[in-house]
Amino acid sequence: MDWTWFHKFGSPPHVYRLAGTLTPWFAWPAGILIIAALYGGLVLAPPDYQQGDGFRIIYVHAPSAWLSTMVYAVMASAAAVGLIWRMKVAHAVAASCAGVGASFTAASLVTGMLWGEPMWGTWWVWDPRLVAQLVLLFLFLGYIGLRSAIDDLGRADRASAVLAIVGVVNLPIIRYSVEWWNSIHQTPSVMKMDRPSMPMDMLAPLLMMLLGFTLFFVAVLLVRLRAEVLRRERGAAWVKEVVS
């Protein structure tokens, strides 16, 4: 048992209960927003003048890609807090992020490939965004691998925290190098989402989806955090009470 947690930022049971209380406040709006955005994106929005209905995958692809980076940033920030202020609950947050982040990254890769097939006629093109997402997936997998390879929880927390911080420093450099590499080799890219001309009936569902995915991430993070706290505190008296 570690009591520094108590001294500093509230007890594990407190975190457990707080996360439980907060979960519905994120889960319900996330569900409503995502359903509304799906209706708006798949039914109400007109087909794209170039891509037809194929563009509609953007409503899953773009939020996944956006969240994959955001989750890495959240994970690295939580890891840094855990490392610097020795806050165990922050390490638990970082640990809970990794799987979600890897899933979002994988989702963005798969949807990117699905999008690519009708556009380029092939499942994989060395598009800089896809390559960057692939490297990000490896970073997540490395983080998960390091965590699972170290038996001692405290060591695993701190070593993986160092890795997450190293990764977050490198991420912009990797992105830049991949863009630079692409500018030389001139691969085709249709995944430009910075078109200023996107009409409002296409854009509004996308923004709703971004917000919906973000809230969904927070809800999932809270649920996973509860599980993580229980796992770490197994054997403690309060866990036995909660479980029974």
Next chain:
Amino acid sequence: MIGAALAVLARDLRLALRRPGQVLQPLAFFAVVTVLFPLGYTPELDKLRQIAPGVLWVAALLASLLSLESLFREDAQDGTLEQILLAGQPLAALALAKTAAHWLLTGLPLTLMAPMLGIALGVPASAMPGILSSLALGTVTLSLVGAVGAALTLGVRRGGVLLGLLTLPLTVPTLVFGARATELAIAGEGPSGALYLLAALAVLAVTLAPLAVAAALRIGSE
């Protein structure tokens, strides 16, 4: 502090001289991997010249990675790593000294060997200065980034595979800029733009990586 760092550097170089086989292994690996490409692809020098940048850089990357696994492991096993941690010296400086020794024993010889292997891949002599300078700069970053991975995987089961998974994604920028510099050098164009980027990476790595290595070593020796 400088005395202690130099002592670490000198010690690692002396140890390497007493066991030259360990120094030669990554170099032989570099040569073998490079030689496999003509056998697996084509002996035509015109075609090999086109893939030479990628082959040289990926082979150098893997050779460097291979030698990193033992960077801290032996010191951890014989207990001298603990003495280094407890020496009352800035640990980042000592970590930088160990990494410098690794570069002198791996990165530098790999760089010096590259022209020979380049010839086997049909690279013209005029490209050699560009290849030498790009590898010299790039291997500095590889040693430092790899040292972070080696420190993090210290004492971990099947650390070698994990070391690759942790380190290789972080070496993407070095690979991109290094291979591009080599490509430009082979094409007879000035590689200086890519070399500047490699130099910037090396400076960043020299500044930040030792701090991460020091933190990882402290965690790993708990």
Next chain:
Amino acid sequence: MFAGLRFAVSAGLCLQVVGDNGAGKTTLLRTLAGLLEPDEGEVRWNGQRVETRSLEFQREFVYLGHQPPLKDDLTGRENLRFGLALRGTAPAGDAGRAIDAALAEVGATALGDRLVRSLSTGQRRRIALAALRLTAARIWLLDEPVTNLDAAGQAVVASMVASQLDAGGIVVAATHQDLGLAPARCPQLVLGRRA
């Protein structure tokens, strides 16, 4: 591992840590050395917390684990020279002479120029003791210092510990063997039993 431990050691005193295997003797020494952080509680030296120790402060401590921290492919003398340079210890006068004196004190003069690889476990321990003598540290943290040593080697440890205490140092040693000190100078700390 252990909890509810509270003790203080003053200058000129030794603390002998005893306890069953797995009671946490090594963990305690590594915590005192600063290699491990206590889950709870703290270590203080002259009122300063060990966790926040400065570099100068760190040099007051030396930790000798049960394995002699030596490089197999260096000679004893090279190992000692590295130890001096690593800690930045400037011995009075010539470094070579200081190393000779330390080797003579532990009875290992003849071993100094041999590769550590060729030495027996007990001989390695003697070289490690010479390295200990060469540090200017005031606090010695010794894990099983007399294991693998013959009677003469054990006497060397006892006299080194005594002279360190005479010079106002502190020795914390995890060992079951008698260090040949008066009980008043070397109280015992028993781990693993509720007092």
